Amino acid sequence: MSTSGATPIIAVEGLVKRFHLRHSMLDSLRGVPPKTHVAIDNVSFSLNRGEILGLAGQSGSGKSTVARCLTRLVTPDSGMINLDGEDIRAVGGASLREARRRMQMIYQDPYTSLNPRMTVGAAILEAGQVHRQPGSEHPQAFVSGLLEQVGLPAGTALRRPRELSGGQRQRVAIARSLAVGPDILIADEAVSALDVSVQVQLLNLFVDLRDQLGLSILFISHQLAVLAEVCDRVAIMNRGRIVEIGTTTDVFTNPQDAYTRELLAAHPDPDPSRRNKEFA
Ligand SMILES: Nc1ncnc2c1ncn2[C@@H]1O[C@H](COP(=O)(O)OP(=O)(O)OP(=O)(O)O)[C@@H](O)[C@H]1O
Numbered sequence: 066m067s068t069s070g071a072t073p074i075i076a077v078e079g080l081v082k083r084f085h086l087r088h089s090m091l092d093s094l095r096g097v098p099p100k101t102h103v104a105i106d107n108v109s110f111s112l113n114r115g116e117i118l119g120l121a122g123q124s125g126s127g128k129s130t131v132a133r134c135l136t137r138l139v140t141p142d143s144g145m146i147n148l149d150g151e152d153i154r155a156v157g158g159a160s161l162r163e164a165r166r167r168m169q170m171i172y173q174d175p176y177t178s179l180n181p182r183m184t185v186g187a188a189i190l191e192a193g194q195v196h197r198q199p200g201s202e203h204p205q206a207f208v209s210g211l212l213e214q215v216g217l218p219a220g221t222a223l224r225r226p227r228e229l230s231g232g233q234r235q236r237v238a239i240a241r242s243l244a245v246g247p248d249i250l251i252a253d254e255a256v257s258a259l260d261v262s263v264q265v266q267l268l269n270l271f272v273d274l275r276d277q278l279g280l281s282i283l284f285i286s287h288q289l290a291v292l293a294e295v296c297d298r299v300a301i302m303n304r305g306r307i308v309e310i311g312t313t314t315d316v317f318t319n320p321q322d323a324y325t326r327e328l329l330a331a332h333p334d335p336d337p338s339r340r341n342k343e344f345a
């Protein structure tokens with residue numbers, strides 16, 4: 066299943082993100098320093114070219130914060146995020162715009178990334194034209210090519226997000242991301258809200274996109290069986306730290322960390338040898 070080489074496209078080292086918690090007026094008056102919450106604590110991992118890397122862990126373990134740090138929706142406090150050798154942890158301007166183009170987020174709810182008032186075609190075209198993508202000067206062919214790539218008929222271009230099913234909307238969100246020519250997709254619970262049969266179809270799409278376009282994918286999910294289905298490797302997070310990382314088979318069949326064992330015990334059957342069965 067894996068086509069991954071060992072060359073990292075992203076290498077994260079010692080990443081830390083703290084959030085300042087709300088300070089009561091009384092505490093301010095008393096001179097009590099604001100409290101902080103360490104959302105991710107010394108996180109290191111790499112995403113190899115053409116690899117699907119899973120990120121698992123219970124709610125609040127820091128998975129989304131890792132994604133938001135990579136795309137710089139939040140700025141990490143310390144550490145390094147090497148994108149093809151350039152540390153983008155603190156870059157701004159054109160370097161940040163380019164890093165964000167190359168790393169596209171796919172969210173659980175496509176409404177966060179799709180404008181409900183725009184037709185699907187206009188949204189896809191706008192993304193491509195903003196980033197001056199090759200082919201975007203021929204709108205019809207550009208849009209229908211991307212729709213075809215995500216398994217939607219060309220006629221979808223004329224529809225608005227509310228007219229589509231959840232699975233179709235997620236395909237549109239993926240097409241819009243592909244329109245900017247990314248190297249990396251970061252899927253944050255991208256299939257979690259969908260029915261199992263639709264989940265299977267979308268997971269197959271992610272694998273096809275990796276295989277056909279050579280994309281690297283960071284796949285965040287609390288559903289271990291979903292990760293077992295698509296990931297070459299998985300990283301397990303607990304309380305802001307990566308406690309274990311390895312091939313999907315190794316981590317799920319021979320976990321080394323006590324927390325991974327706990328997580329596996331709480332989720333039935335993520336065994337990768339049983340792919341395409343029901344998800345937990
Ligand atoms: N903007 C913020 N301000 C304060 N605390 C935050 C902020 N964003 C995240 N946190 C806290 O950081 C920790 C990690 O949150 P994060 O959303 O990354 O976890 P997660 O593993 O993605 O969980 P979920 O699956 O529920 O989204 C949580 O304790 C969360 O409450």
